[in-house]
Amino acid sequence: MADFARRVGQLLRVGSPRFTALYCTGFLAGTTLADGISVRLLAAWLGYWLLFCVAVEWLNRLVDLPADRVNQPQRTRMALSFGVRTLRPLIVAIWLAVAVWSMALVCTLHSPPRQVTAAVVLSINIAIGIGYSIGRFAKRRPKLALLLLSATTVLPMVTGVVAGADIPTGRELVVLVAGALLLGTSSLAIAGAKDLTDIVGDRLIGYQSPWVKIIGSGPGRNAVALLAVQIIAAIVIAVAGNSAFAVVALAVVPLELAVVVLATRGRSMADFVAIREFMYLVTMSNVALTGIAVVGEVDYLAMVAACLLAWTVLSRYAHWHRQFSWTVLQHISTLARRVPTSVLATSTARL
Numbered sequence: 001m002a003d004f005a006r007r008v009g010q011l012l013r014v015g016s017p018r019f020t021a022l023y024c025t026g027f028l029a030g031t032t033l034a035d036g037i038s039v040r041l042l043a044a045w046l047g048y049w050l051l052f053c054v055a056v057e058w059l060n061r062l063v064d065l066p067a068d069r070v071n072q073p074q075r076t077r078m079a080l081s082f083g084v085r086t087l088r089p090l091i092v093a094i095w096l097a098v099a100v101w102s103m104a105l106v107c108t109l110h111s112p113p114r115q116v117t118a119a120v121v122l123s124i125n126i127a128i129g130i131g132y133s134i135g136r137f138a139k140r141r142p143k144l145a146l147l148l149l150s151a152t153t154v155l156p157m158v159t160g161v162v163a164g165a166d167i168p169t170g171r172e173l174v175v176l177v178a179g180a181l182l183l184g185t186s187s188l189a190i191a192g193a194k195d196l197t198d199i200v201g202d203r204l205i206g207y208q209s210p211w212v213k214i215i216g217s218g219p220g221r222n223a224v225a226l227l228a229v230q231i232i233a234a235i236v237i238a239v240a241g242n243s244a245f246a247v248v249a250l251a252v253v254p255l256e257l258a259v260v261v262l263a264t265r266g267r268s269m270a271d272f273v274a275i276r277e278f279m280y281l282v283t284m285s286n287v288a289l290t291g292i293a294v295v296g297e298v299d300y301l302a303m304v305a306a307c308l309l310a311w312t313v314l315s316r317y318a319h320w321h322r323q324f325s326w327t328v329l330q331h332i333s334t335l336a337r338r339v340p341t342s343v344l345a346t347s348t349a350r351l
Helices: 002-013 019-033 039-063 065-071 073-079 084-107 112-131 142-163 170-204 210-217 220-240 244-263 269-295 298-317 326-337 344-348
Strands: none
Touching (some): 002 073, 019 039, 019 142, 019 170, 019 298, 039 065, 039 073, 039 084, 039 112, 039 142, 065 073, 084 112, 112 142, 142 170, 142 269, 170 220, 170 244, 170 269, 220 269, 244 269, 269 326
């Protein structure tokens, strides 16, 4: 019985429930901007994001098994606690549960136009959650895969707006669009840092992350254009926002640049593990900062605090690893003081 409980715990931890806090941070920003949501419905939506999170992570674990046997052997063993034959039907069942839960949430909305919009947005959530891992379309188009990954920071906020009591208009709509643009481009710029720890396994299956390739060969014009779009979006939020909180949007770009700079300084697997964890922390911070800037209400600060606490606790005690630690933060501090390497590919060739 103890062994069974241990394996169940491993399977749940490999579902990376901490990312629920990331989704909820953006979702709550959207609902607050759209004049709120009832407590009963809020509980139902938070449950949806937890279910959706585990469904996405389990599916990704199954699809990435060939590379993860090399890249993440510990996570692979945990994912296969009950074997592939058990994991596959569990994944099918949880995605069916996500679909049913989504339909139930749509039915809670009273306006037919709002129901249609919610059905479309939730269907897109499912399509991206499944499409990122399954099928050759995204795998053959790595840049598209990064784009889909970046959508995970934007769609929760959009979903929150759809689930709220009212649709933002005027200045609020301008700020919302600018916030979505800032979040999406910021995630696009740094999300690929998660591939730093997967270089060896990806090489074995003939895949190379476009993000790792770009960092290794220099930022290029596309990165400069992306940075310009982000700065403009942050300025729009700071100017058009109706509160003093709007200026915190300007902090998103420096945090993003910190991830890129650290990525050029990585030399070992321990470095890349720390950079990957820092990237997730920055992503969570950027979603929170953008939400604070867009919403501009004190009540949302309490929600952000709760989400950050949940992220920290789940990272330490419910994630498949415990790399979110003081040691990792110290490692990041060391990397920040390190002289950058000229080409990342030279460093990663040793792995």
